[in-house]
Amino acid sequence: MGEGRGRNLVRRLAVTTAVGMFLVVMLGATVTTTGSGKGCGRSWPLCHGQFIPELTLPTVIEYSHRLITGLEGLLMVALAAGVLRYWRSRREIQVLLPLMVLMLLVQSGLGAWAVLAPQSPLVMALHFGVSLTAFASVLLMAAVLCEEGRGERYRSLPPPPGFGLLAWGAVGFTYLVVYLGAYVRHSNASLACLDWPLCQGQLVPGFSGPVGAVFLHRLAALAGTLLLAALALYAARWRRQRPDLFWGSLVALGLVLAQSASGALLVLSRLSLIASLAHSGIVALLFGSLSYLALHTLSLPVSLLAASERAEREVTLPVVATGRPER
Numbered sequence: 001m002g003e004g005r006g007r008n009l010v011r012r013l014a015v016t017t018a019v020g021m022f023l024v025v026m027l028g029a030t031v032t033t034t035g036s037g038k039g040c041g042r043s044w045p046l047c048h049g050q051f052i053p054e055l056t057l058p059t060v061i062e063y064s065h066r067l068i069t070g071l072e073g074l075l076m077v078a079l080a081a082g083v084l085r086y087w088r089s090r091r092e093i094q095v096l097l098p099l100m101v102l103m104l105l106v107q108s109g110l111g112a113w114a115v116l117a118p119q120s121p122l123v124m125a126l127h128f129g130v131s132l133t134a135f136a137s138v139l140l141m142a143a144v145l146c147e148e149g150r151g152e153r154y155r156s157l158p159p160p161p162g163f164g165l166l167a168w169g170a171v172g173f174t175y176l177v178v179y180l181g182a183y184v185r186h187s188n189a190s191l192a193c194l195d196w197p198l199c200q201g202q203l204v205p206g207f208s209g210p211v212g213a214v215f216l217h218r219l220a221a222l223a224g225t226l227l228l229a230a231l232a233l234y235a236a237r238w239r240r241q242r243p244d245l246f247w248g249s250l251v252a253l254g255l256v257l258a259q260s261a262s263g264a265l266l267v268l269s270r271l272s273l274i275a276s277l278a279h280s281g282i283v284a285l286l287f288g289s290l291s292y293l294a295l296h297t298l299s300l301p302v303s304l305l306a307a308s309e310r311a312e313r314e315v316t317l318p319v320v321a322t323g324r325p326e327r
Helices: 003-034 057-086 091-116 121-146 150-156 163-186 209-236 243-268 273-295 302-314
Strands: none
Touching: 003 057, 003 121, 003 273, 057 091, 057 121, 091 121, 121 163, 121 273, 150 243, 163 209, 163 243, 163 273, 209 243, 243 273
């Protein structure tokens, strides 16, 4: 197999692995929403001590999640071998590859721990956060591979002043909001406020007990939405110089608004399965899009700038001003 064909095969594998990791996140959310975490009893990795257990709905949901996670692990092993063969010298790969493998191992370990011994909501919430990090690492791996060459040319241009700090801050703050939401879910406090956007008919219901946890999550979600709106407005001023950051910010803003809508639906539908899955799926895409945006604030490694400049000569790009943005 020629090198070009081999690289294309690994790129397709990376995309498949990213889709598979998203499916793992969604199946995990299904397990939580349907209460199927004990569908295989206290047995792991087998189900009720059997490779093919007696099939009930909770068992099928929980065991499917384990099987898909195992298959995803095999895809990651194959992907790791491919990127080490063709891209081992790239700085991004040297960071993303160990992160990808580590997050899958930690995710699996936390899942096994939750089955073998009851865990607190604090630990269970961490499981979902780790799953999002695993998904984001695989997504960024696929992005780096698929954008190699012309697709990554914008990274040879500097981002707007301070934009990188805002983007990485948005990633960290969104992770905090996600963790708070997962804690609310695993502590069975999701319906502590039966209305939306008010809580028990109050604008400020306080910060104590389950109501306080829900209210804190909503405040954090509102702050995150405002942060992404500010990020999109700032990127709009530089849209001609860095359209990748502009459109990436718009996608993130659209996803956070959709996430807010799914949160309202979650409460008003009294935790329906569709609303719960939408809430989990949208936040995974939101975290992935913000991670991608943060990646694009990083300059290309010096060894790749020459290749990027050759690609730029084929596509006319405006030069980023070092002072004032376009108005």
